[in-house]
Amino acid sequence: MIKRRTLRTRAIKLLVLDESDEMLSRGFKDQIYDVYRYLPPELQVVLISATLPNEILEITSKFMTDPVRILVKRDELTLEGIKQFFVAVEREEWKFDTLCDLYDTLTITQAVIFCNTKKKVDWLTEKMRSNNFTVSAMHGDMPQKERDAIMAEFRSGSTRVLITTDVWARGLDVQQVSLVINYDLPNNRELYIHRIGRSGRFGRKGVAINFVKSDDIKILRDIEQYYSTQIDEMPMNVADLI
Template identity: 60%
Template sequence: MSKYYDNRKMGGERRYRRVVTPRKQQSSRFNQSRSTRREGQSSKYYPEENEVVESNYDQLHESFDLMGLKDDVLHGIVSHGFEYPSKIQQKAIVPIVKGRDVIAQAQSGTGKTATFSIGALERIDPKLNKTQALILSPTRELAQQTAEVVEDLGEFLKINVHCCIGGVPIEVDMKKLRNAHIVVGTPGRVIHMMEEHVLKTKDIKTFILDEADEMLSRGFKEKIYEIFQILNSNVQVVLSSATMPSSVYKVTSKFMRDPIKILVKKEELTLEGIKQFYVDVENESWKFQTLLDLYKVINVTQTVIFCNTKEVVEELKYKLNEEDYTVSSIHGEMEQEQRNVIMKEFRSGSSRILITTDLLARGIDVEQISLVINYDLPTNRENYIHRIGRGGRFGRKGVSINLITRYDLEVLRDLENFYDTEIEEMPKNILDYL
């Protein structure tokens, strides 16, 4: 049983309050919620998935050499450090290369970005200095990261890749888009460049939505529809994400033609290399002291802490700075230049703790992350998988720790049920998992 305490001076003396309920009490309380949900009762915390959509494609190509790729593309793959294709790469690259519409789902950290990047690069004609592939991402940070992957993999093709995102001077886009073979961007800036007739769409033959479930959510859906209205009617469409709610398929039926579906059952979405734990702090006000107690025990290279609002992000950063921790924070309302600096500092290791909202839950890859802490449980199931997937990427070992109150117990068990996984009480020997 974990031993974490809330230290407070009350009435002139220091008192210790245990913030982890004894295992016996927890097991009876938690097991009751488990049994209730497994009898088929609907979740009252997250919307139910009523429709089961299954894969319709199982062909494998177990070597990059067997995929019929150009020598220059293969050279880029090897130079990028890939030796053997991951499971999603074995299945999805060839259909993308052949021009099929593809829905590609795979666990976080298994090479989805490289999958659609290789597919897009193979379809590019380097001699045609026109935009031929458009890749959309939900955040600027993810778009920048994706553009870097495409550039690295396409190093020997002699093509131009441009990252088209907000926060960058319009003049830069207007210059770079003139001869960009592949454009990676966020919806708002991409639409603006299309409307200004700076981003030409005549020769775009591949359209890729990264983090597709997020891109087709209510926040982006209208913008994505608007882009589809501008693109050629015969454009190839590729969707990629770790999570694909059934609601996504209803939307895709409007603009995809007989898509190949490469899907993962929800109970297989959690990565084997990520150990999931919880600490029951009982009350919201005891979370911070519990976090401090955690940091007295653990010593990891870098940590990402997820909160649900920017207000909590900033408050937590202030408190940790007061305790002499080197902390960075990032959320969507920051200027792009500031966000770039923060991410650069975190990647370099000069900042060891990054506190963020779900802005960074999807796709961001920092090799040194071995610990993810959910200061707040996410507001939807999909983001739970994306959050914990920031650690344990590409087979590396990772740990996620959820700080929960008494009101979060049912939510935690709902996540367990949905993903058919075990989120255990954090053990004494937590260091053995890091």
């Protein structure tokens, strides 16, 4: 729109980049820089980010003059009270079979399943439904009206299993959620607590289950070290812990 001159930027006073770390992790760095080149030099820039990777700091140095950093205390994001387990799977396709085996456990309460891509969310949702499992799904490519309807159903308890991406990890705030499954381990270890912290909010107990392939072991150990926590192999009686 800017290049076609249907959007004129001379009067723009403020640029806000919300979830800026997520935008960068999804490859929008070049687009952000392109937009900024067309904006007035006296522009005020606000970056909102749950994490501070090097790319965020790089943007602050390029876009901002004497920036003020405001650090907000994490809102109840803790691993306390959350039992963390992993399930070893040799192949990617075995994750689906494992999830099907766990389905009855998922529906004891409400569960959130995280995938790393929107394409994987769509694929897993379709595959679950084709095998007669009831699930709902939500990601950033869906229209806002559809996302709102899905969230309303999930909050009310009408749907019990939600498949989603990291972009919604920070926005989900459903107190009934007691089980989180990482179908894919997060690409960024700092996102781990945003995913499974959902299940332990407001003092509630919860269970997190991580599907781990052999080449994911290093990522799992890195998460353990980063959060000073221990992730054990999932016991047979996991349903009793939820």
